[in-house]
Amino acid sequence: MWPILLPLIGTIFTFLFKRGGAATISLVTVSAITLAVAGLTRQVLQHGEQYYAVGGWEAPLGIALHADGLSVLMLIMTTIVGASTSVYAMGYVFQGPRAGSAVGGYFFWPLWMFLWTALNVIFLSADIFNLYVGLEILSLSAVALVTLEGKPAAIVAGMRYLLASFLGSLAFLLGVALLYTASGTLELNSLGTRMLSNPSSGLALALIMLGLALKTALFPLHFWLPPAHASAAAPVSALLSGLVVKATFYMVLRLWFDVFPAIATPAVAQILGALGAVGILWGSILALRQQQLKLLIAFSTVAQIGYLFLLFPLSNGMTEIGLDAWSGGVYFALTHACAKAAAFMATGTLVYALGSDRLDDLPGTFRRYPLSVAAFTVAGVNLMGLPPSGGFIAKWLLLTSALNSGQWWFAVVILAGSLLGAGYVFMVLSRMLLDQPQSIADSKQARPVTLTTELSALALAVFVFVLGVTATPLIALLRIGAPF
């Protein structure tokens, strides 16, 4: 319970106090959440899956909370990315209205605490309407964080994001309404057991998947993501690409395996997988064509989201191979969250320092800002999926399950995506490492950056390698309460 209550308390205090105080309160909250998540992890490791009846009312009357390996791993991911982003944001100079004044960047803290509340609510919920409320908190705070930047591009991107997200929520809510009126329960497991194959449940499946795919930016519903993620402030981009799309993906995963197994046919799984595959190629190719650093990384997110959806066709049949695909997909989400957040944080520092996010302005940065370039490099290795990063393990699991289940075409896509990924990462790195006379980085125009921002990005990037080493215990944790 505390993982949900703590960020909520954090919102109240960050809202009441001014900027300096807000950052300090956030750090206290971050530490408290870390302790709470660690406690829950220990509980799940020792006693297996945990159920909790809120208010002492058992489901279906009350709302049930549920923590299994998957929830706990998502909570850990949120805590790690969230903690480093919080540290980063303390050193980051926010733009937007009243930048520099007492309120510039002030609203970041309460909004971010709301976002964190929503993430933890979603990861622990076992009730579909409760998931909807969590989803709304998530969307509203995410959009407000994008528009915090205040530039016209961010405002317009935020509006587009808001409309897409609102539409996704309505589709989801209509699906929930159909499910409840058909089966009379909101609790996920009992929804799953009462699922019948009829027009209402079929449409509910379609609406919920469509709504969540829109919010997760699955190809071709990804149109809102690149402008929103690219125009937001750097810590916000890190949170959006790292955590927000993972939360909606987690919901797809949870509902797919807990609620819809009775009617989710292999054909639907193939459609999701095919869209994911096209997304990988499309996102990567567009990333290669970008001239702006943050847009490139945002399109890379579109590509990486595609990998997540390969999980559905590959895990079909719920066998040992399926378990590999499932673990691979979830591990991919985890490593991508850390790597992508680190990449956005590192480039955010560079973009602020250079006053430009054009790729052509990057030369010379490696000498002046070596820590940020190092952080981007390390994160980039993970995006390519090279050993010993965690991304390698995740891709390996997906790849082997694709080959073992005889769906070789997905293996081809995974390899092609990795090659293209290497392409765009090198495209950035080669510019960063270029030694060019009269580069911006060497001129007086380049601004000094704080050590806090550089080190927090580097720490998070290095953590991706830790994930490469600790994969075995983490995947064992993931299998507690897995649907296989």
Place this chain on the structure above:
Amino acid sequence: MLKLTAIWLTHLLPGLLVTIFGIFLLQAVIALPAQPVGLTTEVQRELPNSGVTNPVTAVLLNFRGYDTLLEIAVLLLAVVAVWSLHVVPLRTGHARYVAETPVLAHLVRLLAPVMILVAGYITWIGSARPGGAFQGGSVLAAAMVLLLLASMIGIRPRQRWPLRVVAVLGLAVFVVIAGGTLVVGNQFLEYPRNQAYALMLVLESVLTISIGGTLALLFFGAIPETASFETMNDEG
């Protein structure tokens, strides 16, 4: 010709798609079981233990109180989000509007006290009959919006703390109660049986004020403390 293609793309095609979707939706709705399936029995069984006799209030504040806690969080989030946009305040309090429409001022003077009374009544009755904090809060908000429009109340720049406290009040009290249930060793949001009614009544009253205030703040739009105003007429 070109124009026809344009209409086809912008209006007829979406119309066709929406119609197809609507047919699917209708089919799904008709396929729903004719006999109600739901949680009526469960709610009725536990209603005596909930502390109130209105089933909707019991669901909102007790059985599914956690959703309501989050929903109050959404309201505060909306205030934070709207304030983070730094929009310019609505021009309420222009003496000109009020002078041009004497009806408004007169009517508001008549209506506002009644509305506030109704808001209180609706909240109070919520434990037994249809009503409750949300309905009462909305009426209260409507009264405040009317008062704002007629410039009988104003939001002044120096009111940093009072307005912020109104905005967080509902969530803060809810969180304190929720934390309290954990501290005394109950489940999260599990009210002690004999204090359930009292706790829910406190909650309802605080929520009414907070919801009313929050909705009025959302209507106003701008951050009070940074907004610059002309001098306002503040009788009442």
Place this chain on the structure above:
Amino acid sequence: MSQFQIYGLASVLIFSIGLYGFIVHPHLVRKILAMNIMSSGIFLLLVSAARRDMHAIPDPVPHAMVLTGIVVSVSMTAFALALTRRVVAATGVAALLWMDAPVEAAPIAARNDEHSRDLDRVADPVAADRDDIHLSV
């Protein structure tokens, strides 16, 4: 045809009208209104399904869901309207231009202190009522 089916048909119609409006109208205020209409359709479905048997006690859970849904949709609407004012201040139109349209080339800079006079214009009900999205400058 049972009473529930009549209400069900109505809610489908309301939702579809909202969806159509959302797709067809470029004006942001209309889009936001359309979304509210869609929500109303869902709420009507929930409330009418709660009382499919006219002789039984209606199910209170959908009622609570609808109340929560209304609060969520009010919050979303409030933020969306405030954001619309910022969009107008940033681009001069209360609509989203094409994805690739250079936002930087907008007529009005989004300087916070400068946008007040333009906001008055979108707040003007007559301007919002017109179907064309371009506000006379």
